[in-house]
Amino acid sequence: MLEVTLLGCGGTMPLPGRWLTSLFLRYQGRNILIDAGEGTQIALKQAGLSSHRTDVILLTHFHGDHVMGLPGFLTSMTVSGRKDPVLIVGPKGLLELIPKICAVASISYDVLGHELEGEEEEFAMPGYPEVLIHAFKVDHSIETWGYSVNIKRPGRFDAGRAREAEIPVKYWKVLQKGETVTDGDHTYTPDMVMGEERKGLKLTYSTDTRPCRSLRENAQGSDLLVCEGMYGEDEKLSAALENKHMTFSEAAQTARDAQVKELWLTHYSPAEQNAEIHAERVREIFANTQAGFDGKHTVLTYE
Amino acid sequence: MLEVTLLGCGGTMPLPGRWLTSLFLRYQGRNILIDAGEGTQIALKQAGLSSHRTDVILLTHFHGDHVMGLPGFLTSMTVSGRKDPVLIVGPKGLLELIPKICAVASISYDVLGHELEGEEEEFAMPGYPEVLIHAFKVDHSIETWGYSVNIKRPGRFDAGRAREAEIPVKYWKVLQKGETVTDGDHTYTPDMVMGEERKGLKLTYSTDTRPCRSLRENAQGSDLLVCEGMYGEDEKLSAALENKHMTFSEAAQTARDAQVKELWLTHYSPAEQNAEIHAERVREIFANTQAGFDGKHTVLTYE
Numbered sequence: 001m002l003e004v005t006l007l008g009c010g011g012t013m014p015l016p017g018r019w020l021t022s023l024f025l026r027y028q029g030r031n032i033l034i035d036a037g038e039g040t041q042i043a044l045k046q047a048g049l050s051s052h053r054t055d056v057i058l059l060t061h062f063h064g065d066h067v068m069g070l071p072g073f074l075t076s077m078t079v080s081g082r083k084d085p086v087l088i089v090g091p092k093g094l095l096e097l098i099p100k101i102c103a104v105a106s107i108s109y110d111v112l113g114h115e116l117e118g119e120e121e122e123f124a125m126p127g128y129p130e131v132l133i134h135a136f137k138v139d140h141s142i143e144t145w146g147y148s149v150n151i152k153r154p155g156r157f158d159a160g161r162a163r164e165a166e167i168p169v170k171y172w173k174v175l176q177k178g179e180t181v182t183d184g185d186h187t188y189t190p191d192m193v194m195g196e197e198r199k200g201l202k203l204t205y206s207t208d209t210r211p212c213r214s215l216r217e218n219a220q221g222s223d224l225l226v227c228e229g230m231y232g233e234d235e236k237l238s239a240a241l242e243n244k245h246m247t248f249s250e251a252a253q254t255a256r257d258a259q260v261k262e263l264w265l266t267h268y269s270p271a272e273q274n275a276e277i278h279a280e281r282v283r284e285i286f287a288n289t290q291a292g293f294d295g296k297h298t299v300l301t302y303e
Numbered sequence: 304m305l306e307v308t309l310l311g312c313g314g315t316m317p318l319p320g321r322w323l324t325s326l327f328l329r330y331q332g333r334n335i336l337i338d339a340g341e342g343t344q345i346a347l348k349q350a351g352l353s354s355h356r357t358d359v360i361l362l363t364h365f366h367g368d369h370v371m372g373l374p375g376f377l378t379s380m381t382v383s384g385r386k387d388p389v390l391i392v393g394p395k396g397l398l399e400l401i402p403k404i405c406a407v408a409s410i411s412y413d414v415l416g417h418e419l420e421g422e423e424e425e426f427a428m429p430g431y432p433e434v435l436i437h438a439f440k441v442d443h444s445i446e447t448w449g450y451s452v453n454i455k456r457p458g459r460f461d462a463g464r465a466r467e468a469e470i471p472v473k474y475w476k477v478l479q480k481g482e483t484v485t486d487g488d489h490t491y492t493p494d495m496v497m498g499e500e501r502k503g504l505k506l507t508y509s510t511d512t513r514p515c516r517s518l519r520e521n522a523q524g525s526d527l528l529v530c531e532g533m534y535g536e537d538e539k540l541s542a543a544l545e546n547k548h549m550t551f552s553e554a555a556q557t558a559r560d561a562q563v564k565e566l567w568l569t570h571y572s573p574a575e576q577n578a579e580i581h582a583e584r585v586r587e588i589f590a591n592t593q594a595g596f597d598g599k600h601t602v603l604t605y606e
Contacts, residue, residue: 013382014342014375016349038375039317039342046319064378064407071404072317072341072371079316100403101374104367 007043009292011267019043021267040069059090061144071105078108085110091143136218138209146206155195162193207267219258229265232278252285266292310346312595314570322346324570343372355383362393364447374408381411388413394446439521441512449509458498510570522561532568535581555588569595
């Protein structure tokens with residue numbers, strides 16, 4: 001299962017009562033943070049969560065409202081005694097940027113930076129080979145990436161096949177864990193005993209962007225799409241086009257086209273005060289549209 | 304008069320419901336900000352104030368809880384359309400630090416940095432020669448400065464003396480403004496027509512520091528001393544000594560020794576949940592002690 005908390009739902013600038021958009025994922029007690037605008041460490045505490053076990057930080061782009069909270073967030077992990085390294089992933093320029101903006105941060109552990117290249121990239125969450133993070137370029141005013149987090153779920157162990165293949169029982173558990181065993185002349189591989197891979201979990205996060213093919217394709221079939229909706233009203237389409245953002249309707253169309261199960265809107269313009277009303281309206285386009293709010297939480301579970 | 308708002312009262316890290324210590328001063332519609340930890344721009348909005356007319360930013364030192372909000376604060380002025388330059392004053396290293404930590408800030412105006420030197424320095428608020436800002440080194444784990452803001456108040460205009468000195472009436476107003484007038488062979492100076500300088504206003508701000516002579520001397524006679532009190536309990540003196548902070552009692556002793564009119568305690572440890580109770584106790588040391596809180600506001604007026 002994957003615990004999901006939307007720490008904030010604001011875009012551009014933090015407001016009293018509205019934190020900047022940032023997503024916090026928890027898998028087997030370890031965390032992934034996506035984006036870290038000013039105040040993210042406070043939003044996290046407000047949601048009753050701790051930064052401590054955050055192994056991966058994914059940054060969509062380098063506009064201030066997505067990264068100004070990084071030094072504070074990293075410092076909060078030092079305060080809580082973190083020693084494990086942290087992997088930060090983001091656009092080109094990341095390796096130069098981190099030491100600058102974190103010049104006054106207090107960091108007690110190694111920070112490993114990874115700059116994304118090309119149009120798409122995939123890597124596993126350190127220590128969790130079944131958690132694949134897929135980064136894909138989207139369409140904003142500067143280089144910006146969306147992220148899908150895919151949790152693979154192996155098939156069931158098939159004792160019948162293991163017996164048929166005359167695999168000693170002492171190796172069953174190891175094979176079930178996905179490891180290959182060699183015993184004298186015999187080599188036993190997991191596919192000899194495991195059933196077909198089952199449906200895992202998929203979460204996609206994308207902000208800031210215009211609707212684009214990359215997002216539609218990469219969000220395909222997500223259990224949850226957390227997507228920007230800068231403007232509730234369709235009348236603000238020209239602003240959305242100019243600033244490379246989306247209206248709620250466009251986000252809902254993206255969710256429908258990508259055939260996701262559920263859509264959370266977020267990254268509202270500071271002027272947007274009626275997110276729930278506009279979300280209700282765009283349910284005509286995509287029924288399972290939900291207006292994000294600070295602290296919105298869910299747990300994605302396997303079918 | 305001088306409007307004073309304590310934007311936050313926390314130290315070390317921002318907490319839900321407790322912003323980091325930062326002071327906002329308003330004089331004749333222009334503002335001075337002292338310290339800018341993460342969230343300062345939000346705290347300001349929460350207090351119903353705008354960053355827009357902030358001409359001077361004074362930084363005590365470069366620990367993250369005093370400067371991580373600077374990029375967001377500077378960006379908020381860009382969003383509100385600021386064009387006037389901003390003067391930022393702080394310890395040595397400021398000129399190198401600002402471009403780094405503000406690498407993702409959006410700044411539409413000139414930022415003028417001034418690094419403090421020696422043990423004390425004094426300069427006027429740009430455009431307001433009567434507002435003298437006095438910086439003085441205090442005693443923390445890294446180079447740290449306290450600040451006094453002194454508003455000078457000229458004496459009353461003395462029409463009798465002006466007549467005695469046979470100064471033409473047309474020059475009275477100019478002289479009253481503090482300017483010197485030359486008319487042929489005659490030179491008229493303000494001191495020929497102005498009474499003795501009257502008592503102005505003095506506010507002193509100091510955090511983080513141990514009690515020290517520099518603070519006691521520079522806070523002398525302040526109308527308001529905003530002073531750090533990291534620890535409410537006297538039992539935490541050893542922590543105060545180790546971390547170069549103060550207990551409430553030490554802050555109250557400082558206020559008493561400096562013969563200030565009023566003391567606001569601030570920069571509480573995140574663990575400090577009983578500031579009001581401890582403030583009540585230290586009123587035995589200094590009667591006009593007040594526990595600071597987010598948004599605490601007063602207006603200092605001339606006697």
